[in-house]
Amino acid sequence: MPASSTRTRRQGALTDVFFLILRRMRFPLLLLVGIYAVCTIGLSLIPGVDAQGNPTEPMDMFTAFYVVSFTGTTIGLGEIPEAYSTAQRLWMLGTIYATVIGWYYSLVSILALLQENSFQNAVRQSRGVRKIYSIREPFYIVVGAGETGTLVCHGLDRLNLRFVVIERDDERLARLRLEEFHQDPPLIAADASQPQVLANAGLLAPHCRGVMALTDDDEKNQAIAVTTRLLAPRVAVLARIRNQETETHVGVFGGDLVVNPFERFARQLTAAITTPERYRLRETLVGLKGEPMPEPRQPPRGKWIMCGFGRFGHAMVEELRGSGIEVSVIDIAHYDEGGVDVRGSGIDSESLLAAGVKEADGLVAGNASDTKNLAIAVTARDLNPDIFIVTRQNQTANAPLFDAFTDDLSMVPSHIVAQEFLARITTPLLGQYLKRISQYSEKECKLLCDRLARYGRGRIPELWDVVLRHHGAEAVCEVLAQGRTVTVEHLLTDPTSRGWRSEAVVLMIRRGAKTIDRPGPEFELKTGDRLLVAGSVRGRIDVEVVLRNPNALCYVQTGQEGTGGALWRRISQARRRRNG
Known part of the structure; x- marks a missing residue:
C-alpha cells in the first residue's frame, strides 16, 4: 500500500x-x-x-x-x-x-x-487509527471477540504477532480488555461489515497481513471477506462459516481459508475411525507449538448414534454414512423433516434404548446446549459403559464439566477454528500440504508422526516456511547465483558437525506452480523455492544458520571451515567441543 x-x-x-x-x-x-x-x-x-x-x-x-x-x-x-x-x-x-x-x-x-x-467515539476512533497506522510490524485484524476470537487473539499473542480487534458488542470488548496480552491491542467497537470500519482498523496499512472474520453471522463474514478482497487483494482472508451455501460463496468471492467447524470435525472424526494415523498427523501439523503431541485414537467402526440433527448433526451423519458406518439419529426438532430414526432428546434412556445404545459402539452428543450434551453422555455411559462417546462443547467456560465427565473425544468449534487459522498464519504452505497427506498410507503417516514427535520431545514441533531469496537466505542464494548446487541434504546438515543431521525435515517444496512432496536428500534447490519445514527449535536454528551464513554453508558442503565473523567462530568452537 x-x-x-x-x-x-x-x-x-x-x-x-x-x-x-x-x-x-x-x-x-x-x-x-x-x-x-x-x-x-x-x-x-x-x-x-x-x-x-x-x-x-x-x-x-x-x-x-x-x-x-x-x-x-x-x-x-x-x-x-x-x-x-x-x-x-x-x-x-x-x-x-x-x-x-x-x-x-x-x-x-x-x-x-x-x-x-458521537464526539467521544470520533476522538477514540481518531486515536485508534493513528495508533494502528503507526504499527511498524506485521499485524492481523480479528473481527469478532467471542470465544473463537479470544482464542485466536491469545494464539497470536503467544506467537508475538500484533493484532487489532473489531467487535460491536461493548460487553465482549470489556471482557477482552481484562485479558492479559504482551501488548494492549487496539479495540474498535463497530460493525466490521462496513468498509470504512475495516479501513480504519488498518486494512490499507502496509503491514496488515490478514483479516479473520469470526462473527456469529455468516453474511457479515462473507461481507468482510469480499470487502477485504476488493480493497486489499494482497491481504489474506480467513473466515468462519457455518452454512454450506455461504461457505461456497466466500470461497468463490474472496476466502483464502474458509472453515466450517462442523464439517471439519465430522471429517476429522471419520478420519480418526478409518485412518487414525493420518488423523494424528493432521492434528500434529495444525496443533500449536509446544502443546502435547496428540495421542493415537482409534474410535470404533461399528454402529453409531447421533443425538441432534442440526447443522452439526447433518454434517456428522453425512460423513459417517459416506464411510459406510451405520448411524441412528435421535432428534425432536427435525423429526418431521426426515432422516431421524428416533423421536426424542437422548437425555432419557427410552430414546437411547430405542436407538440401540446397548449394541452401539459410539455416540455423538451434538446439540447446541452443553448441559444437554453432558446429560446425554452420562445417560449413555450408564446404559453402555464401553461405548465411545464424543461430546460437542459449545462454551469453553464449561470445560471443567467436560473434564469431570472424561469423554473419549470432545468437539470444541472455537478450538477447531482457532487452531486452523493460527496454523495457516504461521505457515502459509500448510494448507496445500494438508491436502496432500490424504494420499499417504497409514504406515507413512505413522513414521512421519513419530519422527516429528522425536523432534518435539513429545510436544508439537516447530513448523515454518522458508523462502529462498536474498533476504533471509543470503548464503544459499549467493551460491546458487554462482551456478553451484545446494541440495536438501546440505540444508538439513548440522552446521556444528557435518556428520550429523539437523532435527528437521522438509515436508514440501513449492516451485512456481509445481509442488514437490517430501523431496529426497539429493533434490537440488533453486532461488525462489518455498519450503515447508518441520523440526525442533535447535533444528530451526541450524537450518537458518546454513541459509544465511556462507561459512556454515561452505562447511556442510565441503567440510572446510571458513574464516567468518564472530557467529562462525562460535559455531566452530561448539563443533570442536562436540567432537572433542
Missing part, C-alpha cells in the same frame, strides 16, 4: 474530528465573531473626550479590538488609552454583557459537545 494512502487515512480520521467540532460549534463561533465585530466597529466610531472635556478622535480599529478583547475576557484593565466619554462607557457596558453572554454560551456548547457519545 502506498505511503500516501496511509497518510490520507490518518489525516482523514483527524479531519472527521475537526469537522465535527466545526459543525457543532458553528453557531457559537459565529455568535462570538459577530459580537466582537459589532462591539469593535461601534467602539471605533464613538468619539472620546480629553481631560478638559473636549471631544477627541475615536479609537483606531486595532485599539478598539484590543480594548474589546481584554474586556470580554478579563473586564479589569481600566479605561485606556484615555478616560472614556459617557457614550464610550455606555457602549462598553453593552460590550461587557454581550461578550460575557457569548462566551458563556460557547463554553456550555463546548462542554455539551465533549460529553456527546
Whole structure:
C-alpha cells in the first residue's frame, strides 16, 4: 500500500474530528465573531473626550479590538488609552454583557459537545487509527471477540504477532480488555461489515497481513471477506462459516481459508475411525507449538448414534454414512423433516434404548446446549459403559464439566477454528500440504508422526516456511547465483558437525506452480523455492544458520571451515567441543 494512502487515512480520521467540532460549534463561533465585530466597529466610531472635556478622535480599529478583547475576557484593565466619554462607557457596558453572554454560551456548547457519545467515539476512533497506522510490524485484524476470537487473539499473542480487534458488542470488548496480552491491542467497537470500519482498523496499512472474520453471522463474514478482497487483494482472508451455501460463496468471492467447524470435525472424526494415523498427523501439523503431541485414537467402526440433527448433526451423519458406518439419529426438532430414526432428546434412556445404545459402539452428543450434551453422555455411559462417546462443547467456560465427565473425544468449534487459522498464519504452505497427506498410507503417516514427535520431545514441533531469496537466505542464494548446487541434504546438515543431521525435515517444496512432496536428500534447490519445514527449535536454528551464513554453508558442503565473523567462530568452537 502506498505511503500516501496511509497518510490520507490518518489525516482523514483527524479531519472527521475537526469537522465535527466545526459543525457543532458553528453557531457559537459565529455568535462570538459577530459580537466582537459589532462591539469593535461601534467602539471605533464613538468619539472620546480629553481631560478638559473636549471631544477627541475615536479609537483606531486595532485599539478598539484590543480594548474589546481584554474586556470580554478579563473586564479589569481600566479605561485606556484615555478616560472614556459617557457614550464610550455606555457602549462598553453593552460590550461587557454581550461578550460575557457569548462566551458563556460557547463554553456550555463546548462542554455539551465533549460529553456527546458521537464526539467521544470520533476522538477514540481518531486515536485508534493513528495508533494502528503507526504499527511498524506485521499485524492481523480479528473481527469478532467471542470465544473463537479470544482464542485466536491469545494464539497470536503467544506467537508475538500484533493484532487489532473489531467487535460491536461493548460487553465482549470489556471482557477482552481484562485479558492479559504482551501488548494492549487496539479495540474498535463497530460493525466490521462496513468498509470504512475495516479501513480504519488498518486494512490499507502496509503491514496488515490478514483479516479473520469470526462473527456469529455468516453474511457479515462473507461481507468482510469480499470487502477485504476488493480493497486489499494482497491481504489474506480467513473466515468462519457455518452454512454450506455461504461457505461456497466466500470461497468463490474472496476466502483464502474458509472453515466450517462442523464439517471439519465430522471429517476429522471419520478420519480418526478409518485412518487414525493420518488423523494424528493432521492434528500434529495444525496443533500449536509446544502443546502435547496428540495421542493415537482409534474410535470404533461399528454402529453409531447421533443425538441432534442440526447443522452439526447433518454434517456428522453425512460423513459417517459416506464411510459406510451405520448411524441412528435421535432428534425432536427435525423429526418431521426426515432422516431421524428416533423421536426424542437422548437425555432419557427410552430414546437411547430405542436407538440401540446397548449394541452401539459410539455416540455423538451434538446439540447446541452443553448441559444437554453432558446429560446425554452420562445417560449413555450408564446404559453402555464401553461405548465411545464424543461430546460437542459449545462454551469453553464449561470445560471443567467436560473434564469431570472424561469423554473419549470432545468437539470444541472455537478450538477447531482457532487452531486452523493460527496454523495457516504461521505457515502459509500448510494448507496445500494438508491436502496432500490424504494420499499417504497409514504406515507413512505413522513414521512421519513419530519422527516429528522425536523432534518435539513429545510436544508439537516447530513448523515454518522458508523462502529462498536474498533476504533471509543470503548464503544459499549467493551460491546458487554462482551456478553451484545446494541440495536438501546440505540444508538439513548440522552446521556444528557435518556428520550429523539437523532435527528437521522438509515436508514440501513449492516451485512456481509445481509442488514437490517430501523431496529426497539429493533434490537440488533453486532461488525462489518455498519450503515447508518441520523440526525442533535447535533444528530451526541450524537450518537458518546454513541459509544465511556462507561459512556454515561452505562447511556442510565441503567440510572446510571458513574464516567468518564472530557467529562462525562460535559455531566452530561448539563443533570442536562436540567432537572433542
